[in-house]
Amino acid sequence: MSVLVAFLVWPILLYFVVVNAAYLALNLHAIPTLRRKITLRPLENLPPVHEGLVPPVSMLVPARDCEATIVEQVRGLLAFDYPEFEVVVVNDGSRDGTLEALRTAFGLEGFPEVYWRRIAAKPVRTIYHSRAHARLRVVDKERGGTADALNTGVNASRFPLLFPVDTRWTLHRDGLRILVEPFLDDPATIATGSTVRIAHDGASAGASGQVELPESFLARLQVVEHLREPLFGRLGWARMNAALVVSGTAILFRKDVVVDAGGYRNDVIAEDMELVVRLHRLQRERGERYAIHVVPDPICWTPAARSLGALREQRMRWQVALAESLERNAELPRLAGSGAAGRLAYPFFLYFECYGPAIEIAAYTLMTAMFLLGLIPGMAFVAFLALVFSLGFMVSMSTLLLEEMSFRLYPRWGEAARLAIAAIVENLGYRQLVALWRLDALSRWWQSR
Amino acid sequence: MRTVYFADPETAFALTVAAVTFALGVLLLFAIAALGALRRWRSRRIAAIEAQWRGQLERAVEDPRAARLPRIGMRELPHFLEAWNRLRESAAGDAADRLGTLLTLHGIDERALRMLRKRSTRLRLAAITAVGHLREARAWARLEALTRHSGPVTSFAAARALLRIDPRHALDSLSLAIPERGDWPLARLATVFQELGAPVVTGALVTMLLRRPRPGLDRVVKLARFGQPEKISGIVRGWLGSSTDPDVLMAALAYIEDRSDIPWALGAASHPEWRVRMAAARALGRVGGREEMPALLELLRDPIWWVRYHAAHGLTRLKGLAPHELDTLRQDARDAFAADMLGQALAERRWA
Numbered sequence: 154m155s156v157l158v159a160f161l162v163w164p165i166l167l168y169f170v171v172v173n174a175a176y177l178a179l180n181l182h183a184i185p186t187l188r189r190k191i192t193l194r195p196l197e198n199l200p201p202v203h204e205g206l207v208p209p210v211s212m213l214v215p216a217r218d219c220e221a222t223i224v225e226q227v228r229g230l231l232a233f234d235y236p237e238f239e240v241v242v243v244n245d246g247s248r249d250g251t252l253e254a255l256r257t258a259f260g261l262e263g264f265p266e267v268y269w270r271r272i273a274a275k276p277v278r279t280i281y282h283s284r285a286h287a288r289l290r291v292v293d294k295e296r297g298g299t300a301d302a303l304n305t306g307v308n309a310s311r312f313p314l315l316f317p318v319d320t321r322w323t324l325h326r327d328g329l330r331i332l333v334e335p336f337l338d339d340p341a342t343i344a345t346g347s348t349v350r351i352a353h354d355g356a357s358a359g360a361s362g363q364v365e366l367p368e369s370f371l372a373r374l375q376v377v378e379h380l381r382e383p384l385f386g387r388l389g390w391a392r393m394n395a396a397l398v399v400s401g402t403a404i405l406f407r408k409d410v411v412v413d414a415g416g417y418r419n420d421v422i423a424e425d426m427e428l429v430v431r432l433h434r435l436q437r438e439r440g441e442r443y444a445i446h447v448v449p450d451p452i453c454w455t456p457a458a459r460s461l462g463a464l465r466e467q468r469m470r471w472q473v474a475l476a477e478s479l480e481r482n483a484e485l486p487r488l489a490g491s492g493a494a495g496r497l498a499y500p501f502f503l504y505f506e507c508y509g510p511a512i513e514i515a516a517y518t519l520m521t522a523m524f525l526l527g528l529i530p531g532m533a534f535v536a537f538l539a540l541v542f543s544l545g546f547m548v549s550m551s552t553l554l555l556e557e558m559s560f561r562l563y564p565r566w567g568e569a570a571r572l573a574i575a576a577i578v579e580n581l582g583y584r585q586l587v588a589l590w591r592l593d594a595l596s597r598w599w600q601s602r
Numbered sequence: 603m604r605t606v607y608f609a610d611p612e613t614a615f616a617l618t619v620a621a622v623t624f625a626l627g628v629l630l631l632f633a634i635a636a637l638g639a640l641r642r643w644r645s646r647r648i649a650a651i652e653a654q655w656r657g658q659l660e661r662a663v664e665d666p667r668a669a670r671l672p673r674i675g676m677r678e679l680p681h682f683l684e685a686w687n688r689l690r691e692s693a694a695g696d697a698a699d700r701l702g703t704l705l706t707l708h709g710i711d712e713r714a715l716r717m718l719r720k721r722s723t724r725l726r727l728a729a730i731t732a733v734g735h736l737r738e739a740r741a742w743a744r745l746e747a748l749t750r751h752s753g754p755v756t757s758f759a760a761a762r763a764l765l766r767i768d769p770r771h772a773l774d775s776l777s778l779a780i781p782e783r784g785d786w787p788l789a790r791l792a793t794v795f796q797e798l799g800a801p802v803v804t805g806a807l808v809t810m811l812l813r814r815p816r817p818g819l820d821r822v823v824k825l826a827r828f829g830q831p832e833k834i835s836g837i838v839r840g841w842l843g844s845s846t847d848p849d850v851l852m853a854a855l856a857y858i859e860d861r862s863d864i865p866w867a868l869g870a871a872s873h874p875e876w877r878v879r880m881a882a883a884r885a886l887g888r889v890g891g892r893e894e895m896p897a898l899l900e901l902l903r904d905p906i907w908w909v910r911y912h913a914a915h916g917l918t919r920l921k922g923l924a925p926h927e928l929d930t931l932r933q934d935a936r937d938a939f940a941a942d943m944l945g946q947a948l949a950e951r952r953w954a
Contacts, residue, residue, distance in 0.1 A: 269907040284953065536620065537616055561638075
């Protein structure tokens, strides 16, 4: 029996050590990218980009039942600072007055445009043009979901780069220029993702460069969380061209690779996440040189979940999205030339991010049960809890250190202190609660398959 | 039943790891606080020093001998050079010369030359830019060596500095690197070519175009727009009869500007690569007349949307074709896709 206890305890301890060591390694791996960014930041002596050679961009805006907000959102996009772009709004069979609001606000008229259906999508009813806004086109189609609307947008787009827009984001006014830079510098670039930051409570933080730490403690916990994985984690992976999970944020795609890949899938929750994983798989299968970059600049801001209920729903959705994306591209790690994306990133996301919550919750349950049954003494149980807390604390601190070394979005003492407190408290129940929700999502997804 | 005690390896391991990582976490917390304090102190100090420089730099724009620069230590030198470079970028004519004199008077030009050998990218880049602005011929050999640096930022900054010092000589020196260095951002290189002007860059562009570098020809063709068209056009159009490479043919078709080249465009209209057919459609629309209508009508039935689109627009631009004839063409078209595309092109022309 004692051998059995030790047999159970050792893997649990080692699992936590390995997971946190991996996060720490990713943070360390992100440092050269950040250093390069910091080194080049004060350099205004590089010649400006010649606007005639900047690739034009098609912004794709899926719109469904958003009569109240769509006009302002489209106005915001039309005011973007970029040399050449078009805004393709796809009205996904809205049942409210979305189309009418657009027609009235922008003076839309039906136009005899020939629609090129390169990717399967629901039928298009009418394509509208605006005499007042030459950059705007609105495609009215039958209801088919976000992925279907995006595929219609891809079909209707005219330019070589695609920028799917989520109307919940707040984008920095130079965001598109920053995202397009890897395409100018590296011809192998097929996609560029940004990192994502948590916006100040309800405010349009980030667009103007004025950044404040959210007031709500729940939002601050999410700030720390977003610093760790979606920011420095992604940068660490991107250095190995293994940024597998890039979603929920601004991504610029090369259109030809999206078309070749068959566009967005309709049967997944996060179509952008799945598409990025699929692009890795397809490019590796073909043995073509490619690069998926991540820019560290804070250009995309998303509102924090405001309540525990909303947070739970969001995390459960993300968990299912991750499981679906990995499952649909399960061949990636088995490919001959799968590289870091298949050999490192895929197993990392599968065992630490996808199955991780199950392993963590099982570990907590098992250790508690063994303690309550007297199989391990109180000291061993305390040592386990101390190990879990200390590892999480160290990784959180390393994340905050990177933030201090690089962007310092929260430079005031008070903000830095509040962020540090959130980083400590995050490990005392919050992470465990999120792991529980993610396990719940995973088990529901598993049962529904 | 044996329980796991404090002295057991599992507990000892967990406590040791917890203690070490907790200590590391606390250490990192202190590092965050110390780094924050250091950065605040440093930025205040730099701001104070910069305030002194700014006044003197502005005075130097009027009279460099009247400016009294405080002693600039090695730590402040990159900041100073960056501030000087920024001001120098916005200055022109005599003001630019006077800013250069200021550096010479204070021996900073010598220090910038020495900084070219530093390992720090930031120091080296500030120095590269400064010696470029100073048109410092003594830096030539070092800058030439730096253009071969593996990092695109350093090598490209060095190339730009050379182009500032002696544009024609630098273009000769860089004519191999410009097509080959795919990591030099073309959109930034284009800005430099535009700044230098067509009379300066045409010679080098002609040399590069005649050499037809592979890979890199696509880069040179894109830069060719900054040369003198009368000298570039003949070379590029000459490729029509001597190449089957789609990229080369597309570039050549873009330069067709009179009817004498129409046979080449008609030949390219049946090329297996759709991008070449698209370029042929554009060329035929640009210079063609009524005689080219059958070829464009054929392209209007192409399986590729973009070829049909440009063929339709080509038809609307053909010389000697009246609008009502296009409407008739559209109504008579047996291919529904072709008719629709022509309808779109006509509508776009009316909206434009």
